[in-house]
Every structure is written in C-alpha cells, then in structure tokens.
Amino acid sequence: MSLADQNAILPSAPAFSLAEPKDYFALLKPRVMSLVVLTALAGQLIAPGHMHPVIAFASVLSIAVGAGASGALNMWYDSDIDALMTRTRTRPVPSGRIAPGEALAFGLILSVLSVATLGVVTNWLAAGLLAFTIFFYAVIYTMWLKRRTPQNIVIGGAAGALPPVVGFAAATGHVGLESIVLFAIIFVWTPPHFWALALVKSAEYGRAGVPMMPCVKGFARTRLEILLYTIALAPIGAAPFLMGFASLYYGVAAMAGGTVMLYYAARLFAVGAGPEGNKASMQLFGVSILYLFLLFGVIVAEKAIAALL
Amino acid sequence: MKEAAPPRPAPELTAAQLRSRRARNTAIGLAIGALVILFYAITVVKLGPGILNRPL
Numbered sequence: 001m002s003l004a005d006q007n008a009i010l011p012s013a014p015a016f017s018l019a020e021p022k023d024y025f026a027l028l029k030p031r032v033m034s035l036v037v038l039t040a041l042a043g044q045l046i047a048p049g050h051m052h053p054v055i056a057f058a059s060v061l062s063i064a065v066g067a068g069a070s071g072a073l074n075m076w077y078d079s080d081i082d083a084l085m086t087r088t089r090t091r092p093v094p095s096g097r098i099a100p101g102e103a104l105a106f107g108l109i110l111s112v113l114s115v116a117t118l119g120v121v122t123n124w125l126a127a128g129l130l131a132f133t134i135f136f137y138a139v140i141y142t143m144w145l146k147r148r149t150p151q152n153i154v155i156g157g158a159a160g161a162l163p164p165v166v167g168f169a170a171a172t173g174h175v176g177l178e179s180i181v182l183f184a185i186i187f188v189w190t191p192p193h194f195w196a197l198a199l200v201k202s203a204e205y206g207r208a209g210v211p212m213m214p215c216v217k218g219f220a221r222t223r224l225e226i227l228l229y230t231i232a233l234a235p236i237g238a239a240p241f242l243m244g245f246a247s248l249y250y251g252v253a254a255m256a257g258g259t260v261m262l263y264y265a266a267r268l269f270a271v272g273a274g275p276e277g278n279k280a281s282m283q284l285f286g287v288s289i290l291y292l293f294l295l296f297g298v299i300v301a302e303k304a305i306a307a308l309l
Numbered sequence: 310m311k312e313a314a315p316p317r318p319a320p321e322l323t324a325a326q327l328r329s330r331r332a333r334n335t336a337i338g339l340a341i342g343a344l345v346i347l348f349y350a351i352t353v354v355k356l357g358p359g360i361l362n363r364p365l
Contacts, residue, residue, distance in 0.1 A: 016320075016326045017326075020332050
C-alpha cells in the first residue's frame with residue numbers, strides 16, 4: 001500500500017514513511033551522477049596547476065551532490081508524468097515510496113549544502129556555476145522547456161554539459177577554453193543520445209504529453225537530426241587533441257569513437273522505422289553512453305597517470 | 310475550567326515502518342559522520358601549518 005493510500009484511509013493519522021535510504025539515493029539519479037563525477041573530474045584535471053587531493057575530492061563530491069539535488073527536484077516536479085511512463089513509473093515519488101514534499105525538501109537542502117560547500121572549499125565562481133546548473137536543470141529545463149518544446153533536451157542539455165566547466169572553475173577560479181570545449185562535446189552529444197531513446201519511447205512520451213522530437217516532428221526528421229548532430233560531434237569530440245590539451249591516445253580514442261557513433265547514426269538513418277529501427281536506436285543509445293565514458297575516461301586516466309608519475 | 314483533552318496515544322508502528330525508520334536514521338548518522346570527517350580534513354588542508362598560528 002502506498003503512502004498516499006494510507007493517508008486516504010487514515011486522513012487524520014500521521015503518515016509514516018516506508019522509504020529506505022536507497023529510495024533517497026535513487027532520487028539523486030545515480031547513473032547521471034556517475035557521468036557528472038567523470039566529467040567534472042576531467043574538467044578539474046585538464047586545468048593548469050595543482051589541486052590538493054582532499055580539496056579535489058570535496059569539490060567533485062559537491063558537484064555530484066548538486067547534480068543529484070537537481071535530479072531530486074526534477075523527480076518532485078515530474079512525478080505526474082513519470083507515473084505515466086513505464087521507464088519512470090517505479091521512481092520513488094510516483095510509486096508512493098517518497099512523498100513529493102519530501103523529495104522537494106531533500107532536493108532543496110542538498111542544493112544549498114552542495115553550493116555552500118563548493119564555495120567554501122574552492123571559490124564562489126565555481127559555486128555560482130553549480131547553483132546556475134541546478135537552476136537551469138530544475139527550472140529552465142524541467143519546469144519550462146520539457147513540456148513546451150521539442151528543443152527541450154537541446155537547450156536543457158546545457159545543464160548536463162556544465163560539470164566540466166564547474167570543475168575547471170573550482171580548480172582555477174576562472175572559466176578556461178579547455179572547459180568550454182568539454183562543455184561543447186557534452187552539449188552536442190546530448191540530442192543524438194536522448195533522441196535515440198525517444199524514438200523507441202515516443203508513444204510513452206506522447207501519452208505523457210512531453211513534446212519530444214519524434215512526437216512533434218516525426219521519426220524521419222528525428223533520425224536526420226540525430227545524424228547531423230553526430231556529424232558535428234565527431235570533430236568536436238576530437239578537439240581536445242587537435243587543440244593540444246589531450247594526448248594522441250585521446251585523439252585516437254575520439255576519432256575511433258566518433259567513427260563508430262557516426263556508423264550507428266547513419267545505420268539508424270538508413271533502416272527507418274519498425275523493429276529494425278528500434279534495434280538501431282537502442283544500439284546508438286548504448287554506443288553514445290560508451291562514447292562519452294570513453295572520451296572523458298581517457299582524459300581522466302591520462303591526467304591521473306601523469307600526475308602520479 | 311475546561312479539562313485538557315487526553316493525550317493522543319502514539320500510533321503503533323508496523324515492523325516494516327520501524328525497520329525503514331531505523332535504516333533512515335542510520336543513513337543520516339553515517340552521512341553526518343562522513344561530513345564531519347570531510348570538513349575536518351578540509352580545514353586542516355586549507356589552514357595547513359597556520360592551524361596553530363592564532364592569537365591566544
């Protein structure tokens with residue numbers, strides 16, 4: 001029986017939550033957080049100068065918790081549409097394990113705590129950028145864009161792309177060109193990544209009233225845009241090597257990864273709709289995750305090894 | 310004088326509610342403990358040798 005059901009039966013009785021710690025952890029969107037940790041760490045490691053390991057750890061933790069807080073705020077606001085989609089209906093709020101007010105309070109408290117900690121530990125530019133990231137994801141994307149325009153994840157992708165900029169600012173106190181390039185990689189990667197999933201889940205998005213690109217512009221147009229964004233992504237992905245702040249290993253990984261992404265995007269464009277199209281969409285979705293982990297994983301690995309040697 | 314209403318009896322919690330409350334309390338305790346250790350380490354790192362250099 002959900003908490004809402006209990007309250008309906010006993011309206012005057014105090015509600016006792018059955019939420020477990022893992023439910024609160026799920027509110028933080030841990031899989032997104034793992035990507036934020038990797039990209040923020042990459043932003044820190046490409047920055048010039050040295051950062052004490054304890055300060056570096058605390059700042060990455062703050063950025064990850066800030067990203068998690070924005071995830072909790074997103075789940076609070078979107079619980080009505082999350083309940084309508086199979087992918088999201090088991091989330092803590094729509095399933096009734098956590099009350100919406102608790103998710104809101106959890107998100108707000110962690111937002112303040114993460115921004116204040118980052119400001120005290122590093123600098124207030126980094127803290128301001130983290131606060132802007134949370135605001136952009138929770139308010140600009142979740143509350144404003146998501147239910148209004150098929151460009152929702154294009155513009156909203158800026159929130160997911162900001163962690164390396166925050167990490168760089170935490171290390172240096174300013175926003176460097178290197179971090180802007182990392183921002184651009186994630187920003188251009190976001191549309192093909194999300195639209196590949198949206199092609200398969202378009203019926204659910206349609207039922208929930210979310211105007212994703214396939215629902216509004218159609219499947220063919222979405223597949224074309226995925227291909228165009230992936231064509232743009234391949235050279236941008238290699239830019240850290242071409243601009244000289246990542247090694248040849250990174251350059252090879254980026255070019256190979258970009259070619260594989262391009263192959264799967266072209267295949268999706270060619271096969272069209274139907275079961276084969278769905279299969280190609282999910283393959284591109286999976287490959288896109290591996291691509292981003294590969295690029296940022298190589299940056300982190302080579303900078304970490306260089307620091308240890 | 311109006312008599313005070315009798316105190317409302319505390320509702321009995323089910324085993325599942327008690328278990329989840331204990332798990333939440335443990336998680337909050339561990340998180341606060343980890344934050345104390347983290348902030349202590351940050352303080353030492355940021356102040357460095359100057360940690361003892363203060364007017365008495």
